[in-house]
Amino acid sequence: SCHTRDGRGRPPAFDGELNHGLLLRLSIPGRDEHGGPLPDPNYGGQLQDQSSADIPGKGTFTITNTTLIGKYADGTSYELAVPSYSLQLSNYGIEQGNIMHSPRVAQQMIGLGLLEALTDMQIRENADELDANNDGISGRPNLVWDKVKKGHVIGRFGWKANQPNLRQQNADAFSGDIGITSSINPKEDCISGECLDALNGGSPELEDVFLDAVEIYTQTLAPPYREDAEEPEVLKGKQVFFDMKCNSCHTPYFVTGPHPVHALSNQLIFPYTDLLLHDMGDGLADNRPDFEADGNEWRTPPLWGIGQFKTINNHTRYMHDGRARNIEEAILWHGGEAQKSKEEYLNLNKENRDALIRFLNSL
Numbered sequence: 001s002c003h004t005r006d007g008r009g010r011p012p013a014f015d016g017e018l019n020h021g022l023l024l025r026l027s028i029p030g031r032d033e034h035g036g037p038l039p040d041p042n043y044g045g046q047l048q049d050q051s052s053a054d055i056p057g058k059g060t061f062t063i064t065n066t067t068l069i070g071k072y073a074d075g076t077s078y079e080l081a082v083p084s085y086s087l088q089l090s091n092y093g094i095e096q097g098n099i100m101h102s103p104r105v106a107q108q109m110i111g112l113g114l115l116e117a118l119t120d121m122q123i124r125e126n127a128d129e130l131d132a133n134n135d136g137i138s139g140r141p142n143l144v145w146d147k148v149k150k151g152h153v154i155g156r157f158g159w160k161a162n163q164p165n166l167r168q169q170n171a172d173a174f175s176g177d178i179g180i181t182s183s184i185n186p187k188e189d190c191i192s193g194e195c196l197d198a199l200n201g202g203s204p205e206l207e208d209v210f211l212d213a214v215e216i217y218t219q220t221l222a223p224p225y226r227e228d229a230e231e232p233e234v235l236k237g238k239q240v241f242f243d244m245k246c247n248s249c250h251t252p253y254f255v256t257g258p259h260p261v262h263a264l265s266n267q268l269i270f271p272y273t274d275l276l277l278h279d280m281g282d283g284l285a286d287n288r289p290d291f292e293a294d295g296n297e298w299r300t301p302p303l304w305g306i307g308q309f310k311t312i313n314n315h316t317r318y319m320h321d322g323r324a325r326n327i328e329e330a331i332l333w334h335g336g337e338a339q340k341s342k343e344e345y346l347n348l349n350k351e352n353r354d355a356l357i358r359f360l361n362s363l
Helices: 112-116 120-125 166-178 208-219 232-243 306-313 327-332 336-346 350-362
Strands: 022-031 060-071 077-088 100-105 143-146 151-154 277-279 297-299
Touching (some): 077 100, 077 327, 112 166, 112 208, 120 151, 166 208, 277 336, 306 350, 327 336, 327 350
Antiparallel strands (some): 022 100, 060 077, 143 151, 277 297
């Protein structure tokens, strides 16, 4: 319902639309015992707007968009949609002024096992937390809690790199998104209220044999084959991409390390990500910490396959909450460490802007 065709979610097309692939993380100020977000005492760590049987959902949310207008250096105008979120939380009784929320669209599922096969050293090698080279880019890894190892490790998955591996990512999605328990999450994401009376399908509801199956499935979905990679306009756009220093965060390639799934080991891959956290500016901030990630930081999303969104999911919504309606708007939303690159994009002529978009659509 969220990753249709193993693809990507989007914001709801109208108020109340369900199964669109956008969720809201919830927390209150403070940290849990492992340094992660502190769940709301009534609503837990995620707004679950759907429910089973006669148990009411935890609440709903609405999105209101305003318009931000700007211009390129050549005078061409553009418009960006600026979303704001309003929570309607009444079923469980809450002091809503204390709650923090962060919208997240479901990400595409391709190539995840290949990213899991990168070594910690490969991720750390691209980190430059103190900006030692003075290029304005200061990526750093997120250190998150591994529920099986019982310790902090480098995060790789999720919009804030708050998940250490695909097994835990899957188990947390089963718990938060669908309400299914597992050996990793034996308790429901329900702290108080009527959800405690929900039907229980077993302890755990998802046996390890099925968690194993979902893990191998999510590890082995391949990224798409690139088409038109050698076309002149694509190559021109690639040069623009490098000239703008987009590759400072969107690292083009790696060779994977060892992995239990042999086919994922020692593979030359082109994901265009460093898996690091970067300050993306106030415009994209959710103002909600997530382990080491602060309210302005996001993990560099992989770019492979982004030109296939229209074909796979019949939409072209980008960024963590789908606010960007196309790749052009996604670039224009960059700020913080990417502000200089965005300014260079604003100064490009239309021919070079089109070439850059053509390159990105080819990935």
